[in-house]
Amino acid sequence: xxxxxxxxxxxxxxxxxxxxxxxxxxxxxxxxxxxxxxxxxxxxxxxxxxxxxxxxxxxxxxxxxxxxxxxxxxxxxxxxxxxxxxxxxxxxxxxxxxxxxxxxxxxxxxxxxxxxxxxxxxxxxxxxxxxxxxxxxxxxxxxxxxxxxxxxxxxxxxxxxxxxxxxxxxxxxxxxxxxxxxxxxxxxxxxxxxxxxxxxxxxxxxxxxxxxxxxxxxxxxxxxxxxxxxxxxxxxxxxxxxxxxxxxxxxxxxxxxxxxxxxxxxxxxxxxxxxxxxxxxxxxxxxxxxxxxxxxxxxxxxxxxxxxxxxxxxxxxxxxxxxxxxxxxxxxxxxxxxxxxxxxxxxxxxxxxxxxxxxxxxxxx
Ligand SMILES: C[S@@+](CC[C@H](N)C(=O)[O-])C[C@H]1O[C@@H](n2cnc3c(N)ncnc32)[C@H](O)[C@@H]1O
Numbered sequence: 001x002x003x004x005x006x007x008x009x010x011x012x013x014x015x016x017x018x019x020x021x022x023x024x025x026x027x028x029x030x031x032x033x034x035x036x037x038x039x040x041x042x043x044x045x046x047x048x049x050x051x052x053x054x055x056x057x058x059x060x061x062x063x064x065x066x067x068x069x070x071x072x073x074x075x076x077x078x079x080x081x082x083x084x085x086x087x088x089x090x091x092x093x094x095x096x097x098x099x100x101x102x103x104x105x106x107x108x109x110x111x112x113x114x115x116x117x118x119x120x121x122x123x124x125x126x127x128x129x130x131x132x133x134x135x136x137x138x139x140x141x142x143x144x145x146x147x148x149x150x151x152x153x154x155x156x157x158x159x160x161x162x163x164x165x166x167x168x169x170x171x172x173x174x175x176x177x178x179x180x181x182x183x184x185x186x187x188x189x190x191x192x193x194x195x196x197x198x199x200x201x202x203x204x205x206x207x208x209x210x211x212x213x214x215x216x217x218x219x220x221x222x223x224x225x226x227x228x229x230x231x232x233x234x235x236x237x238x239x240x241x242x243x244x245x246x247x248x249x250x251x252x253x254x255x256x257x258x259x260x261x262x263x264x265x266x267x268x269x270x271x272x273x274x275x276x277x278x279x280x281x282x283x284x285x286x287x288x289x290x291x292x293x294x295x296x297x298x299x300x301x302x303x304x305x306x307x308x309x310x311x312x313x314x315x316x317x318x319x320x321x322x323x324x325x326x327x328x329x330x331x332x333x334x335x336x337x338x339x340x341x342x343x344x345x346x347x348x349x350x351x352x353x354x355x356x357x358x359x360x361x362x363x364x365x
Pocket of ligand 1: 128131143144187188189190191192193194210211212213216237238239240254255256257260
């Protein structure tokens with residue numbers, strides 16, 4: 001993220017630019033709502049009428065997909081997804097420019113002192129090649145490139161489904177009846193929302209969040225409410241080789257991490273999770289797996305390209321249940337997950353990501 005040489009120079013121009021940016025972002029959010037609801041409903045209707053293929057989920061899949069891709073409604077739907085996301089991040093009213101305009105103020109927030117041990121950075125850490133290969137989500141430079149990149153990510157998720165606090169609360173609620181961990185590790189903790197939700201859901205647990213991005217763990221530490229600080233830690237570390245002690249956690253979790261990794265990395269992460277968990281400890285991921293409905297599957301696979309999700313298709317092909325069993329886990333479960341109280345999974349009224357909860361228990365012996 002580069003500083004703008006021509007940004008507003010006096011406070012009133014800066015305030016005006018900020019208001020313009022905010023209304024532009026509100027417009028994009030409304031357009032995104034139209035895309036996910038009305039446009040998706042139109043796409044479903046048009047496909048039902050115009051596309052007639054036998055066995056669209058099996059032998060007729062290629063023909064079905066070719067016919068859907070030929071529909072103007074699909075092409076418009078795809079164009080909206082790609083370009084609304086680009087407009088959100090880039091350009092003079094994009095989120096990157098918005099954070100740049102607040103650089104001084106945000107940097108001052110991050111300069112505030114933190115309690116000893118809440119944040120550990122590793123400036124010498126090597127980032128895996130897969131992580132820097134692409135501007136994931138169309139976020140220029142990604143969440144690891146700049147000290148303030150986590151604020152761009154935070155602004156991006158606000159207002160969307162993945163930005164709702166209920167997402168993480170609903171996930172942790174599914175786990176409170178299944179386990180009572182005393183030590184939780186949150187892999188790929190981002191700017192801390194998932195880790196904070198675990199600390200709130202398990203009031204007796206110590207929660208440790210790790211992420212490759214120095215910006216993410218720094219913002220996560222600063223955003224940690226006072227009351228949670230004594231039993232939280234954020235560390236810049238690689239979930240594939242964390243260098244944390246073995247057999248030290250009774251719950252290892254991640255939210256929206258697995259689909260951002262190539263297949264080989266997912267297998268490394270499963271092995272590392274097995275090393276970190278105590279025998280009988282549980283792993284719980286909230287992530288995406290491909291839907292079986294042929295139209296939803298096509299839209300999901302197209303989302304990989306349109307949203308810059310370079311490993312989503314690879315991730316879709318991994319047999320996670322077998323991978324966990326082969327790595328010494330038992331009781332593997334994969335469930336649908338409704339991200340909010342209105343989410344309908346079958347059939348959906350609007351376009352939604354195919355959320356899944358993936359659970360497994362490390363063998364005792
Ligand atoms: C989509 S974000 C999810 C953040 C957070 N869990 C949440 O729910 O808001 C994925 C995060 O995984 C991190 N990540 C990707 N690969 C990683 C790895 N090998 N080790 C640690 N973190 C990783 C990214 O930096 C990013 O912050």
